Amino acid sequence: MKKSFLILGIIAFGFTSCKNDTEKQTEITPIDSTVVQIDEHNAKSSLDYTGTYKGNLPCADCETIETTISLKENSYTKETVYKGKSKEVFKETGNYSWNEAGNTITLLNSEAPNQYFVGENVLFHLDANGKRTEGDLASNYQLSKIEITEVVPNPKEEVKTKEAAKVELKNSKWRLVKLNGKTIQKSKDAKREYGITFNTDGRFSAFAGCNNMAGSYELREEVSRVVFSKVASTMMACEDMLTEQEFAKVLEIVDNYNFDGKTLKLNKARMAPLAEFEIIK
Structure with missing residues (x-):
C-alpha cells in the first residue's frame, strides 16, 4: 500500500514539473518600443549618396532659393542664391551627421x-x-x-583666352546667329546686322530689327561673368518686334559668357546658351 502511494506521488510531481517547464518555455519576452529598429539596407549603407544636388526651394520674400549641396564622406558645402532679391552667393561648409535609421542627414553648421x-x-x-x-x-x-564633369584646364589655352578677352571683347562687334536656341535668319530688307557692339568705355550698343539699344556692361574676366545694365532703346514701332523683344530680355538676365575670340555665347547660370554670336571682322 505504501509503495502505491509513493508511486502516485512521483507521477504527480512529474506532471507538475512538466507543466512548469512548458509555461517557462512559452513566456514571451516584451519588446521595448523605444528601441529604433535599424534597417541594414538604408541610404547610408546602400546608396551612392556623395555628389552634388541642386534645386530651387520655396522662399517667403524672394522668387526662389537656388540651393546647391555637395556631399563628401563626412562633410558638405552648401551654396544658396536668393533669386529675385540678390545675386550674392552665400556659401557654407561643415560636417553632417546621420540619424539612427541611416536615412536622414543633418547639416551641423546650417540653420x-x-x-x-x-x-x-x-x-x-x-x-x-x-x-x-x-x-x-x-x-x-x-x-x-x-x-559635374571636371575639366582639366590647359594653362596655355587659359592665358590665350584671357588675353583674347582683354584685347577683343571690349572692342568688338558681334553678329547674332542664335537666340534661345533658334537660328537667326537675316531679313532681305534688313540694312543692318543683328548683333551687339562692345566699346572700350564699358558701353555697348545693340540692334535686332527695329530699335537701337544701348547701355552699360561690366565684365569679370577671371570668372567669365558679364552684367548688362541701364539698357535703353528708341521707341519706334515695327511690324515684327519679337526677335528684338527676346534679345532685350536676354540682355536683362544673362550673367556669364563663353568667348574664344571668334564666337561669343551669353548664358544664364548653367542653362544652354541664350544668345550666340560670331565676330564681325
Missing part, C-alpha cells in the same frame, strides 16, 4: 530647418519638425543629383 531625407539621387528638404512635405507641394522641396 534649421537643416535636415534632408536621402533618397535615390535626391535629397528631400524636411520641415522644422523633421517631416517631409506631402501632396502637390512635395516636389518643391527636392534637390536632384547632378553630374
Whole structure:
C-alpha cells in the first residue's frame, strides 16, 4: 500500500514539473518600443549618396532659393542664391551627421530647418519638425543629383583666352546667329546686322530689327561673368518686334559668357546658351 502511494506521488510531481517547464518555455519576452529598429539596407549603407544636388526651394520674400549641396564622406558645402532679391552667393561648409535609421542627414553648421531625407539621387528638404512635405507641394522641396564633369584646364589655352578677352571683347562687334536656341535668319530688307557692339568705355550698343539699344556692361574676366545694365532703346514701332523683344530680355538676365575670340555665347547660370554670336571682322 505504501509503495502505491509513493508511486502516485512521483507521477504527480512529474506532471507538475512538466507543466512548469512548458509555461517557462512559452513566456514571451516584451519588446521595448523605444528601441529604433535599424534597417541594414538604408541610404547610408546602400546608396551612392556623395555628389552634388541642386534645386530651387520655396522662399517667403524672394522668387526662389537656388540651393546647391555637395556631399563628401563626412562633410558638405552648401551654396544658396536668393533669386529675385540678390545675386550674392552665400556659401557654407561643415560636417553632417546621420540619424539612427541611416536615412536622414543633418547639416551641423546650417540653420534649421537643416535636415534632408536621402533618397535615390535626391535629397528631400524636411520641415522644422523633421517631416517631409506631402501632396502637390512635395516636389518643391527636392534637390536632384547632378553630374559635374571636371575639366582639366590647359594653362596655355587659359592665358590665350584671357588675353583674347582683354584685347577683343571690349572692342568688338558681334553678329547674332542664335537666340534661345533658334537660328537667326537675316531679313532681305534688313540694312543692318543683328548683333551687339562692345566699346572700350564699358558701353555697348545693340540692334535686332527695329530699335537701337544701348547701355552699360561690366565684365569679370577671371570668372567669365558679364552684367548688362541701364539698357535703353528708341521707341519706334515695327511690324515684327519679337526677335528684338527676346534679345532685350536676354540682355536683362544673362550673367556669364563663353568667348574664344571668334564666337561669343551669353548664358544664364548653367542653362544652354541664350544668345550666340560670331565676330564681325
